[in-house]
Amino acid sequence: MASMEKIVSLCKRRGFMFQSSEIYGGFGGFWDYGPLGVELKRNVKEAWWQDMVSSHNELLQPVGAPSGYEMVGLDSTIIMHPQVWKCSGHYDLFHDYMVDCRETKKRYRHDQVRGRWVECKDQKVFVTSNAEIEQEDAEIQRRALKFFRLRGKDADQLKYDGGFATLDTIDDMDRVLGPDAKQIGTLTEPREFNLMFKTTVGALGGDDDVAFLRPETAQGIFVNFKNVLDSTRVRVPFGIAQVGKSFRNEITPRNFTFRSREFEQMEIEFFCPPNQSQEWYRYWRDRRVAWYTELGLSGDSIRMREHHTEELAHYSTGTADIEYAFPFLDEGEFGELEGVAHRGDFDLRSHMEGKLDPSTNPLELETDERGKPKYRGSGRDLSYRDDLTNEKFVPHVVEPSAGADRATLAFLCEAYREDEAPDEKGKMQTRTLLKFHPRLAPLKAAVFPLVKKDGMPEVAKEIYGELKQHLPVFYDEKGAVGRRYRRQDEVGTPYCITVDGQTLQDQTVTVRDRDTLEQWRVSTKDICDEIRQRIRS
Numbered sequence: 001m002a003s004m005e006k007i008v009s010l011c012k013r014r015g016f017m018f019q020s021s022e023i024y025g026g027f028g029g030f031w032d033y034g035p036l037g038v039e040l041k042r043n044v045k046e047a048w049w050q051d052m053v054s055s056h057n058e059l060l061q062p063v064g065a066p067s068g069y070e071m072v073g074l075d076s077t078i079i080m081h082p083q084v085w086k087c088s089g090h091y092d093l094f095h096d097y098m099v100d101c102r103e104t105k106k107r108y109r110h111d112q113v114r115g116r117w118v119e120c121k122d123q124k125v126f127v128t129s130n131a132e133i134e135q136e137d138a139e140i141q142r143r144a145l146k147f148f149r150l151r152g153k154d155a156d157q158l159k160y161d162g163g164f165a166t167l168d169t170i171d172d173m174d175r176v177l178g179p180d181a182k183q184i185g186t187l188t189e190p191r192e193f194n195l196m197f198k199t200t201v202g203a204l205g206g207d208d209d210v211a212f213l214r215p216e217t218a219q220g221i222f223v224n225f226k227n228v229l230d231s232t233r234v235r236v237p238f239g240i241a242q243v244g245k246s247f248r249n250e251i252t253p254r255n256f257t258f259r260s261r262e263f264e265q266m267e268i269e270f271f272c273p274p275n276q277s278q279e280w281y282r283y284w285r286d287r288r289v290a291w292y293t294e295l296g297l298s299g300d301s302i303r304m305r306e307h308h309t310e311e312l313a314h315y316s317t318g319t320a321d322i323e324y325a326f327p328f329l330d331e332g333e334f335g336e337l338e339g340v341a342h343r344g345d346f347d348l349r350s351h352m353e354g355k356l357d358p359s360t361n362p363l364e365l366e367t368d369e370r371g372k373p374k375y376r377g378s379g380r381d382l383s384y385r386d387d388l389t390n391e392k393f394v395p396h397v398v399e400p401s402a403g404a405d406r407a408t409l410a411f412l413c414e415a416y417r418e419d420e421a422p423d424e425k426g427k428m429q430t431r432t433l434l435k436f437h438p439r440l441a442p443l444k445a446a447v448f449p450l451v452k453k454d455g456m457p458e459v460a461k462e463i464y465g466e467l468k469q470h471l472p473v474f475y476d477e478k479g480a481v482g483r484r485y486r487r488q489d490e491v492g493t494p495y496c497i498t499v500d501g502q503t504l505q506d507q508t509v510t511v512r513d514r515d516t517l518e519q520w521r522v523s524t525k526d527i528c529d530e531i532r533q534r535i536r537s
């Protein structure tokens with residue numbers, strides 16, 4: 001797979017992504033999408049909406065689904081009533097722990113580092129101990145286990161591997177790493193840090209006016225559950241989908257757009273009867289993996305990872321991460337593209353009944369008979385009555401929660417190729433191409449006149465004008481035609497159409513395929529249909 005540097009450089013050179021506020025030196029964790037990037041990301045979101053929302057109806061039963069189902073959309077606000085975040089648990093629990101390296105002053109997320117850095121045989125090794133992990137509270141343990149599991153290890157047998165080592169006790173360091181090991185950094189105690197961005201609403205801006213930018217789109221769906229039920233004719237099982245911006249004040253934004261502070265999510269809350277929820281969980285998990293593979297992520301680069309029981313949030317009976325082997329990760333490592341979670345009735349119940357005081361009960365926040373909720377819920381009845389069976393229940397929820405930016409980045413990384421192809425003189429040259437699925441390609445075709453004379457530009461512009469009514473296409477008459485092909489390969493345009501001398505005689509043009517380099521002739525009157533048909537398939 002190509003190095004991340006090459007991909008980042010192509011993104012900037014050809015206008016996919018730029019650092020936000022670059023002329024002022026950039027702003028950590030914020031990214032802008034340029035002219036081609038905005039098209040690519042829009043195509044990702046549109047493919048998701050088309051495949052997950054528009055193409056569904058309760059009369060149609062998709063393969064693998066327990067039944068047909070309705071999907072509807074929503075566009076809720078970024079800033080919501082602060083009580084939403086108290087009842088959802090984000091106000092008290094949506095935090096990371098941060099630690100600073102005392103020597104280098106670098107800041108880390110605590111779930112990534114616990115222990116100390118040592119230098120050993122020219123390698124920087126991070127050492128932690130099982131004992132240290134075990135001392136932590138359950139939440140940190142869960143996160144630490146998740147972190148090590150990502151590297152495919154079991155908690156009780158973590159061994160030195162790829163820059164990370166865990167030992168039975170930290171005193172074992174010398175024995176295991178040898179006398180050369182030198183400690184180069186120690187970390188401060190972890191401090192809690194809430195990831196929600198704060199803002200104030202209204203002119204006075206006092207403490208009572210504090211509001212938050214949403215850290216996920218999901219809560220907008222839960223609080224509108226009743227509105228959607230009452231204003232449409234949807235029946236459980238059904239899903240509500242939303243695409244929109246979310247904000248998290250990440251401690252260490254990094255890896256290009258993978259971990260940003262402002263990003264877009266594509267989320268579905270799927271409401272179903274409790275006794276069908278496991279079947280629906282399995283359906284969504286598999287459907288979502290299939291979606292990524294249908295659009296080009298394939299083979300060993302994508303995997304689905306079911307969470308172990310101890311990693312699960314307390315309300316969840318099943319969660320799976322869909323992960324991709326991003327090139328900035330070490331060999332064998334994967335990064336999360338999407339989480340598919342069985343959330344039970346946790347969210348709807350929290351917005352109905354409220355939350356317990358997290359200071360007395362930090363991890364078991366759902367309401368039970370034992371105490372009064374610290375945060376009062378809405379008091380609204382968010383249960384559902386089935387009009388056929390007359391059964392009343394609080395629906396269970398399956399949540400496929402994807403990141404539009406991470407998906408876009410994964411499609412970009414997967415598409416990036418370098419191969420050898422002959423230039424116009426027949427000499428083999430290295431060619432850079434983005435092998436996007438035609439549905440995702442920012443430009444679907446480019447139209448070139450072979451030369452700027454003999455009426456070729458006129459014919460080419462006519463074809464361009466006609467195609468442009470239906471698809472994003474590009475017109476280019478500058479430079480050698482071989483160079484023009486290369487420029488289109490580099491941004492992933494699947495087809496190039498060239499008007500040449502023969503066109504003027506027999507009204508046919510050359511079509512060139514980006515991937516196979518195959519060329520064939522099509523009559524000018526059929527060219528639009530031909531391209532549109534190929535893009536759809």
Ligand code: ATP
Binds near residue numbers: 216338406407
């Ligand atoms: P991570 O463990 O990587 O921080 P998460 O498990 O907190 O992610 P979720 O809360 O499950 O993420 O959010 C759902 C999806 O939203 C993620 O799978 C990811 O695609 C996207 N996402 C979350 N945080 C970010 C971020 N900081 N930048 C870009 N995308 C993000």
